Amino acid sequence: xxxxxxxxxxxxxxxxxxxxxxxxxxxxDLISPEVxxxxxxxxxxxxxxxDKRAQEFxxxxxxxxxxxxxxxTNPFFSEVLKGLNAAARAxxxxxxxxxxxEDPAEELRLVDELVDYSGALVLCSSRLTRAGLEKALxxxxxxxxxxxxxxxxxxxxxxxxxxxxxxxxHLTGLGHRRVLYxxxxxxxxxxxxxxxxxxxxxxxxxxxxxxxxxxxxxxxxYDAGPTVLHSRATAVITFNDLVxxxxxxWMYDNGVEVPSELSVASYDDIPIAAYSRPPLxxxxxERAKLGELAWEQLTKRLGGADWPAPDLLTPELVVRASTGPxxxxxxxxxx
Amino acid sequence: xxxxxxxxxxxxxxxxxxxxxxxxxxxxDLISPEVxxxxxxxxxxxxxxxDKRAQEFxxxxxxxxxxxxxxxTNPFFSEVLKGLNAAARAxxxxxxxxxxxEDPAEELRLVDELVDYSGALVLCSSRLTRAGLEKALxxxxxxxxxxxxxxxxxxxxxxxxxxxxxxxxHLTGLGHRRVLYxxxxxxxxxxxxxxxxxxxxxxxxxxxxxxxxxxxxxxxxYDAGPTVLHSRATAVITFNDLVxxxxxxWMYDNGVEVPSELSVASYDDIPIAAYSRPPLxxxxxERAKLGELAWEQLTKRLGGADWPAPDLLTPELVVRASTGPxxxxxxxxxx
DNA sequence: CTCCTTGGTGCAAACGATTGCAACCGATCG
DNA sequence: CGATCGGTTGCAATCGTTTGCACCAAGGAG
Numbered sequence: 001x002x003x004x005x006x007x008x009x010x011x012x013x014x015x016x017x018x019x020x021x022x023x024x025x026x027x028x029d030l031i032s033p034e035v036x037x038x039x040x041x042x043x044x045x046x047x048x049x050x051d052k053r054a055q056e057f058x059x060x061x062x063x064x065x066x067x068x069x070x071x072x073t074n075p076f077f078s079e080v081l082k083g084l085n086a087a088a089r090a091x092x093x094x095x096x097x098x099x100x101x102e103d104p105a106e107e108l109r110l111v112d113e114l115v116d117y118s119g120a121l122v123l124c125s126s127r128l129t130r131a132g133l134e135k136a137l138x139x140x141x142x143x144x145x146x147x148x149x150x151x152x153x154x155x156x157x158x159x160x161x162x163x164x165x166x167x168x169x170h171l172t173g174l175g176h177r178r179v180l181y182x183x184x185x186x187x188x189x190x191x192x193x194x195x196x197x198x199x200x201x202x203x204x205x206x207x208x209x210x211x212x213x214x215x216x217x218x219x220x221x222y223d224a225g226p227t228v229l230h231s232r233a234t235a236v237i238t239f240n241d242l243v244x245x246x247x248x249x250w251m252y253d254n255g256v257e258v259p260s261e262l263s264v265a266s267y268d269d270i271p272i273a274a275y276s277r278p279p280l281x282x283x284x285x286e287r288a289k290l291g292e293l294a295w296e297q298l299t300k301r302l303g304g305a306d307w308p309a310p311d312l313l314t315p316e317l318v319v320r321a322s323t324g325p326x327x328x329x330x331x332x333x334x335x
Numbered sequence: 336x337x338x339x340x341x342x343x344x345x346x347x348x349x350x351x352x353x354x355x356x357x358x359x360x361x362x363x364d365l366i367s368p369e370v371x372x373x374x375x376x377x378x379x380x381x382x383x384x385x386d387k388r389a390q391e392f393x394x395x396x397x398x399x400x401x402x403x404x405x406x407x408t409n410p411f412f413s414e415v416l417k418g419l420n421a422a423a424r425a426x427x428x429x430x431x432x433x434x435x436x437e438d439p440a441e442e443l444r445l446v447d448e449l450v451d452y453s454g455a456l457v458l459c460s461s462r463l464t465r466a467g468l469e470k471a472l473x474x475x476x477x478x479x480x481x482x483x484x485x486x487x488x489x490x491x492x493x494x495x496x497x498x499x500x501x502x503x504x505h506l507t508g509l510g511h512r513r514v515l516y517x518x519x520x521x522x523x524x525x526x527x528x529x530x531x532x533x534x535x536x537x538x539x540x541x542x543x544x545x546x547x548x549x550x551x552x553x554x555x556x557y558d559a560g561p562t563v564l565h566s567r568a569t570a571v572i573t574f575n576d577l578v579x580x581x582x583x584x585w586m587y588d589n590g591v592e593v594p595s596e597l598s599v600a601s602y603d604d605i606p607i608a609a610y611s612r613p614p615l616x617x618x619x620x621e622r623a624k625l626g627e628l629a630w631e632q633l634t635k636r637l638g639g640a641d642w643p644a645p646d647l648l649t650p651e652l653v654v655r656a657s658t659g660p661x662x663x664x665x666x667x668x669x670x
Numbered sequence: 671c672t673c674c675t676t677g678g679t680g681c682a683a684a685c686g687a688t689t690g691c692a693a694c695c696g697a698t699c700g
Numbered sequence: 701c702g703a704t705c706g707g708t709t710g711c712a713a714t715c716g717t718t719t720g721c722a723c724c725a726a727g728g729a730g
Contacts (some may be wrong), residue, residue, distance in 0.1 A: 004475055006686060017710045022688060032708065052451040054686035057392045058715055064431075064452075072417045073606075078408040085407065085434055094452065096399075097432050099420055116387035117399075117429065140339055218610050242607075249610040271408075272577075275553050275584040277612030341716060352680045357718060367678060389716035393685050674729085681722080687715095694709075700702095 005048045014042040063093050065298065066114030069124045070102045074216065075270040076240065076287055080124055080146060083291030091299060100127060104187055108132045115139045120298050122146060127187040142301045144294045148189040154297035155310035158285050160190065164197035166283060166317040167237055167265055172205050175326035176235040176263060179207055182214040182224050182247065184239030191239055194267065198237065214243050221246025229256065234326040235263040241273040244280050248322065252277065259324030269318050278321035285315040340383045349377040398428050400633065401449030404459045405437045409551065410605040411575065411622055415459055415481060418626025426634060435462060439522055443467045450474045455633050457481060462522040477636045479629045483524040489632035490645035491625050495525065498618050499532035501652040502572055502600055507540050510661035511570040511598065514542055517549040517559050517582065519574030526574055529602065533572065549578050556581025564591065569661040570598040576608040579615050583657065587612065594659030604653050613656035620650040
């Protein structure tokens with residue numbers, strides 16, 4: 001905890017004016033080299049550090065991008081943040097992070113607050129209502145949405161149409177004709193997309209698709225166990241890997257063999273999916289890349305261009321041991 | 336993307352001076368109620384929002400706390416961030432996040448940058464060298480270290496002495512006399528602490544403790560599999576749950592029964608630990624609380640007080656199926 | 671009817687930096 | 701030898717807000 005050294009202190013010590021110091025430090029070309037050297041030396045000696053806040057204040061737009069995520073502890077969002085953070089930092093920006101706790105009202109409050117400090121906003125898997133989103137987009141800063149499509153904003157998303165098709169084709173290839181989807185949070189746009197694309201693809205592939213509500217974490221999957229068991233489906237698709245792993249856990253605890261009695265597959269392929277028992281078949285997507293692309297859209301926009309077309313990332317199916325051939329006879333079993 | 340409305344615009348529209356508007360909006364008591372009402376109305380109508388940056392700039396210290404974490408995607412850090420974020424937000428502060436990617440040099444750069452924007456710093460599981468830490472503490476803002484003890488700074492940490500004792504006593508209670516520790520990143524202070532306290536407690540309990548180097552993620556644990564198998568230990572303690580789960584996975588893939596052939600226990604108890612196969616015995620710690628306590632120390636310090644005594648959190652052992660009685664005969668097996 | 675209080679308001683200085691413009695210097699040129 | 705010019709430097713305004721202080725009208729007291 002030392003004292004702050006200001007420009008004026010350096011000026012006094014160097015025997016010049018603040019303007020000269022400022023110019024010397026910022027590499028202006030209309031300053032004599034000797035003075036530059038001298039000022040630099042003095043500044044270094046005094047340990048001068050520009051007050052970035054004053055600097056940015058004077059210069060205009062804040063070099064900060066505000067980000068909202070529903071849940072900091074969800075590996076999906078962590079990795080998006082990781083990618084976005086790296087890209088933004090490389091571009092000279094910093095990340096101001098807000099967590100909405102999966103609550104649309106809280107997210108709206110966050111947006112309202114972040115916008116005061118940020119030159120741009122990234123809404124990751126926004127849980128905002130339609131009206132809330134409109135309000136957010138009316139803010140005087142550019143906004144990029146990750147995993148949510150919307151007009152008049154940047155959009156970076158996973159191609160769920162392709163994703164759902166990959167999943168269902170894999171399952172039908174194994175002989176499954178009846179599939180159950182264990183859904184995510186009701187406020188999640190991507191859950192909606194997964195349902196929509198699954199339904200559509202199921203129809204095309206002549207698969208019977210049932211749906212139940214779930215959530216976004218391990219215990220949501222675990223709790224869905226009994227319902228899943230009593231369904232007539234031979235394969236289950238879960239909203240994400242956490243739900244999938246929770247479900248696998250229930251199956252194990254209750255003696256249901258996976259995949260011989262039931263196949264389980266999921267979206268996202270977070271790192272831990274490879275280590276579940278059995279390892280989870282899942283859709284790998286480049287989450288960090290989502291963050292990077294969001295930043296790219298932002299820089300283009302900040303550069304004055306219009307919003308580019310949405311970036312769609314196509315996932316890749318990673319087949320592991322949790323999916324296998326459909327069993328022949330109907331399961332008859334007490335819970 | 337609308338235009339910014341400034342204080343002066345509101346003043347002009349309301350037919351008063353900027354000072355009056357400022358005071359009316361900030362609830363000063365030396366303004367007549369009618370004027371306050373009028374100004375408020377005009378401001379609302381114009382959609383005025385104070386420029387927080389100008390405000391904070393004028394007011395002094397930035398209401399932002401900079402945080403560094405080694406890895407955003409590690410659940411341990413995510414949860415610390417969650418707690419810290421919630422506490423700081425409640426206190427009117429925002430979080431500026433930096434990720435060092437487990438790299439001490441990068442962390443030093445981050446500190447250097449964050450300090451320009453922050454009124455306080457929180458170093459979470461700092462990988463900084465001793466010298467680097469000194470440098471960080473010389474910054475003109477208060478610094479709290481999470482999971483690292485140091486003088487002249489706030490300290491919030493997990494009580495690894497108690498932690499290691501809980502683990503080893505649990506294992507000796509099951510008859511284990513030879514334990515292997517699979518370590519974490521070399522730059523990690525907490526790995527050092529875990530080793531130190533394990534050694535000390537092992538001596539006290541007359542347990543033979545071996546150590547190997549590992550890392551912080553699932554594949555580090557998986558890769559350690561062969562070495563673990565060939566060791567003479569009947570129980571393994573891993574640096575964290577990710578490593579533990581990776582190790583369990585290797586054991587499963589190679590037909591080693593856990594816990595009948597080998598017991599595995601770990602530190603941290605991240606949520607997914609309950610869903611591994613078998614579920615992992617681990618030390619539950621309140622990570623979010625670490626963040627909250629860090630914030631508490633910070634507020635005290637910002638309030639002018641000296642640094643409080645370090646906060647030590649004692650973890651709780653959660654016994655699950657990955658630990659069991661030590662096998663009687665020596666394991667004889669080819670890799 | 672003064673004079674003084676007091677409650678309400680505006681002026682202007684500040685926060686720490688950047689930058690347009692004017693001023694200054696020595697040197698060159700007419 | 702004075703005007704001009706290119707190269708440096710300093711003055712002062714500016715970003716949007718807060719706040720100490722001066723000021724002014726109205727009302728109460730003497």
